[in-house]
Amino acid sequence: MKKLVQLFALIFLLSAAILFALDRLNATQGYSGENVLNIYNWGDYIEPELIDQFEKETGIKVVYQTFDSNEAMMTKVEQGGTTYDIAVPSDYAIAKMIDEDLLIPLDQSKIPNVKHIDPRFLDVSFDPGNKYSIPYFWGTVGIVYNRDLIGGDAITSWKDLWKPEYKNQILLADGAREVMGMSLNSLGYSLNETDEAKLQEAKRNLMELTPNIKAIVGDEIKLLLANEEAGIGVVWSGDANEIMSENDKLDYVVPSEGSNVWFDNIVIPKTAKNVEGAHKFIDFMLDPENAAKNTDYVGYSTPNKDALRLLDPEVAEDERFYPGEDVTDKLEVYENLGKEMLAHYNELFLEFKMHSK
Numbered sequence: 001m002k003k004l005v006q007l008f009a010l011i012f013l014l015s016a017a018i019l020f021a022l023d024r025l026n027a028t029q030g031y032s033g034e035n036v037l038n039i040y041n042w043g044d045y046i047e048p049e050l051i052d053q054f055e056k057e058t059g060i061k062v063v064y065q066t067f068d069s070n071e072a073m074m075t076k077v078e079q080g081g082t083t084y085d086i087a088v089p090s091d092y093a094i095a096k097m098i099d100e101d102l103l104i105p106l107d108q109s110k111i112p113n114v115k116h117i118d119p120r121f122l123d124v125s126f127d128p129g130n131k132y133s134i135p136y137f138w139g140t141v142g143i144v145y146n147r148d149l150i151g152g153d154a155i156t157s158w159k160d161l162w163k164p165e166y167k168n169q170i171l172l173a174d175g176a177r178e179v180m181g182m183s184l185n186s187l188g189y190s191l192n193e194t195d196e197a198k199l200q201e202a203k204r205n206l207m208e209l210t211p212n213i214k215a216i217v218g219d220e221i222k223l224l225l226a227n228e229e230a231g232i233g234v235v236w237s238g239d240a241n242e243i244m245s246e247n248d249k250l251d252y253v254v255p256s257e258g259s260n261v262w263f264d265n266i267v268i269p270k271t272a273k274n275v276e277g278a279h280k281f282i283d284f285m286l287d288p289e290n291a292a293k294n295t296d297y298v299g300y301s302t303p304n305k306d307a308l309r310l311l312d313p314e315v316a317e318d319e320r321f322y323p324g325e326d327v328t329d330k331l332e333v334y335e336n337l338g339k340e341m342l343a344h345y346n347e348l349f350l351e352f353k354m355h356s357k
C-alpha cells in the first residue's frame with residue numbers, strides 16, 4: 001500500500017512538472033492553435049479595448065507582443081522561435097520579408113473592409129497589388145520641439161539640429177534608417193543612399209552631432225519630451241501628435257531638406273498557425289468604427305478614408321499629420337536596400353550610438 005501511495009505521488013509530481021514545463025514553453029514560444037492569435041506589433045500601437053472587443057466577438061484569444069524596430073521584428077520572425085499570426089512591418093521591411101519568402105499571400109475575399117482604405121495607400125511599390133499586406137498607419141519622420149525650452153527661432157531644417165545652442169537637447173528615435181536618413185538628408189543626399197563615401201560622410205556628420213544628443217531612445221521618447229526633459233526630438237509624426245495633445249508648447253515640423261514618409265502594414269508571417277483568425281483580425285481592424293477608435297487612441301495617421309470621416313475634423317484636417325500629396329510627393333519612402341546594405345546602415349548607426357554614449 002505504501003508503495004502504491006509513493007507511485008501515485010511520483011505520477012502526480014511528474015504530471016505537475018510536465019504541465020509547468022509546457023506552460024513555460026508556451027510563454028516563451030507563443031501559444032498556438034485555432035482559438036489563439038499571436039500578434040506582434042510596435043509598442044503603443046493599438047487601442048487595448050479593441051483587443052478585448054475582438055476576443056469577445058470572435059472567441060479568439062489574443063497573445064500580444066511588441067517590438068520597437070523593424071530590424072528587431074525581422075530577426076525574431078526569421079528565427080522562427082515564436083510563431084506569429086500577425087506582424088506589422090514598415091514598407092522596406094515588407095519588401096525584404098517578401099523577398100525572403102517570410103509572408104503568406106492574403107486571401108482578399110476574407111478582407112472585404114479593404115474597401116475603406118484610401119486607394120492612394122493601396123498597390124504601392126513595396127507590395128504591388130497588396131498581395132501580402134494591408135495598410136495600418138502611416139506618417140512622416142520629423143522634428144518635435146518645445147518653443148519655450150529652445151527659445152529663439154523655430155526649427156525648420158535638419159541642419160538646425162547641429163547648432164551649438166542645442167547642446168544636450170536632442171532625443172533621437174532609436175532607428176538606423178531614421179538616424180542615418182536624417183544625416184543623409186541634412187547633407188542633401190537621399191535617405192536611400194548606397195554610395196560608400198556618402199554613407200561615411202553621413203556617419204562623420206552624426207559624430208559631430210554627439211554633443212547635442214541627450215539620448216537615443218525607444219517609446220519613452222514621448223514621455224521625456226512631454227515632461228520637458230529635452231527640448232527637441234526626432235520622432236515619428238504620430239508620436240509628436242500624441243505628445244502635442246499633452247503639452248501645448250510642442251510643435252512638429254517636417255524638415256525643409258526632405259524626410260521619410262512611411263507606411264506600416266499588417267502582414268501574416270509564413271509560420272502563422274491561425275491564418276483564418278489573422279484574416280478576421282485584419283478585417284476587424286479595417287472596420288471604420290474600429291479604425292477610428294484605434295486612430296483616436298494611438299495618434300498616428302489612418303489610411304482608412306471612412307475612419308477619417310469619423311474623426312474630429314480638427315485632427316483629420318491637421319496638415320502636419322495629414323499632409324497632402326503635394327508634400328508627401330517630395331518625401332522618400334525607405335527602399336529595401338538589400339540584406340547587406342541594411343546591415344551596413346545598422347553598423348554605421350551602432351558606431352554612432354556607441355560614440356554618443
Ligand code: SPD
Binds near residue numbers: 236
Ligand atoms: N509606437 C509606434 C511606432 C510605430 C512607428 N512605425 C514607424 C516606422 C517607420 N519606419
